[in-house]
Amino acid sequence: MNSNTDTFLSDYEAVYPGLPGSGVKWLDSIRRCGMEEFRAQGLPTGRTEDWKYTRLRSLEDTIFRPATLEDGEVDVNQLPTLFSGDSMVPRIVFVNGCLKTEFSCMDNLPDGVTVDSLRGAMDRDPEWFASHLGQVGCIDGNPLVALNTAMMNSGAVVRVHKDTAVEKPIEMIFVAGLTNGPVAYYPRNLIVMDEGADATFIQHHTGLGGGPYFVNSVTEIEVSGNARLRHYSVQNENVEATHLASIHVRVGCDATYEAFCMSTGGRLSRNESFVRLEGSGGHCGLNGAYMMRGKEHCDNTTLIEHMVPYTSCREVFKGVLDDESRSVFQGKITVHKDAQKTDGRMLSKTLLLSDRAEIDTKPELEIYADDVKCAHGATTGQLNTEALFYLRSRGIPDALARSLLVESFIAEAIEEISHLDVRAAMTGLVASQSSNRRCLGIEISEKSEGYKFE
């Protein structure tokens, strides 16, 4: 029991009528379960091993009211996108948890793909929706999923039908901030890849203005047999935001789930990924990068479970920390008793640009089968002074040399992105992050007068 749970649920009765699917029995009952579960468990605290290194003080200190339709009307003049040059990229856009059809672009969705808001999904195929929502993301022992289940007010529901292959990425864009006082919003996404389907989604979270807000996002994903989902995300919340996102994935036979999560903002962010490889031949690529500065805190916590024989995973995380920023990496691979011939590899590397930055890293392997190949590694280091000197000795100014090295460091994770357009766009994102010195705390000054010769 935890008194701080009340601040999140106190407005429930007032908000409830406006939530998607209110009055629909099955949905009401799972919301109710979520609420009870959250009340019972309370916010995670440092007493739980998983939350030892990430404290939710920002949630204890601030009272967040649930976002309303009015909060969706704030002035948004730019949408974040990885494809600024391509207006034809299908996208669904939410502002402070409200669907904005005027910003969205759903006309050119390929055949075989449906993308709806939560509300839209209720209308399209309620039976299908009811049979998938809440199936992968479990509320037991996960208070944040419980809270989201009670309050879910936005998010995209996606279905890619059997054997539909789409090369072009589809964007899910969440913009937050500029509200009157701190708000909380609760995206709940569901992505279902039917057998043999192949598609790419980009989940983009961005923040406007400077005030605090709270995003509690849950994404449930089913990748059926022989299907492939490429799921890329960018977290660029504002500097006071709290962003807690969890992704829950089931991967079937010969199916692939490939994820990359890029974090560049947020006062406090935590990305949790829970992947279960449930069919032989299933593969999971779980990768990410983060670039933190100031007092930002970024947590990547992952659990990959190998349930059956012949599954594989690969995990590469790279992070760059400047100023007093902190990061946490908790990566766990569990190989269950039956999961012989598992091939699992995990790597976490962090670059500290400041003496005051801190990383807590905890790679874990838990293996119950006896014929497996598993490895993990974690390193922490500083900028390679030899490389820095090499670049400077070629005339490249110190600040630019540092940002090139930062980009070079992160590149190893970016290279895991198999979608080449997305890889190029992410590389560009890293370059713009590092070259505007966000991550370096160094201002690039106009060329000093220097010495002139001849």
Place this chain on the structure above:
Amino acid sequence: MLHIKGLHVSVDDTEILKGIDLIIKSGETHAIMGPNGSGKSTLGYALAGRDGYEVTRGEILFKDHDLIEMSPEDRAGAGIFLAFQYPVEIPGVPNTTFLKEALNSVRRYRGEEELDAMEFVKIVREKTKELGIPDDMLKRPVNVGFSGGEKKRNEVLQMAVLNPALAILDETDSGLDIDALKVVANGVNTLRSPERATLVITHYQRLLEHIVPDFVHVLAKGKIQCSGGKELALELEEKGYAEFAQAAE
């Protein structure tokens, strides 16, 4: 062009160079030879401005300006180029990006207009052709997976692109077979000109058959023990360094 006076350099509080005097004029090629640990590479790093190579006494004047006060990037802009003994690998940064950033940085420093992608490619193509460097070496990340010969050729390419006044070659022959050595030496020789000077740092006389110096200096125990013409290198080859090291006692 370069005037080194009574130069003392320490690394980690250990004095490595103990009073170097050297004058290099435009158009000249000098060779510094010496046994391992004599301070040859330290001299190269001190000239290029590497952190941790502390000048405790003496002066380095480059075109009458005090080099010691300048950052490595400013020295590069001013026209100093150090070809590394062990060129550094930089994964994730394509060689072309690196070359373009470097060239535009020194151009900015020299008050010249930056080049756009087209102009840059034109210059680089010209140089790679001259030096017989395959195009794919430009696309690959800087020095990553390069063979020893490729790394050294890449150093020469950078030198050709940046057009320095003083090129310092630190053990450029190390790790090269004779064919690779010839390619690299030819590259260096094509860059020799009356406006430019070259300082070749080497352990072996072999390289000096291909890059023929005007002056040879023997460095041992942190000091130049003797100087002479190119014939000094041959003498060294015959007698070894021991004699010079003893002379220093």
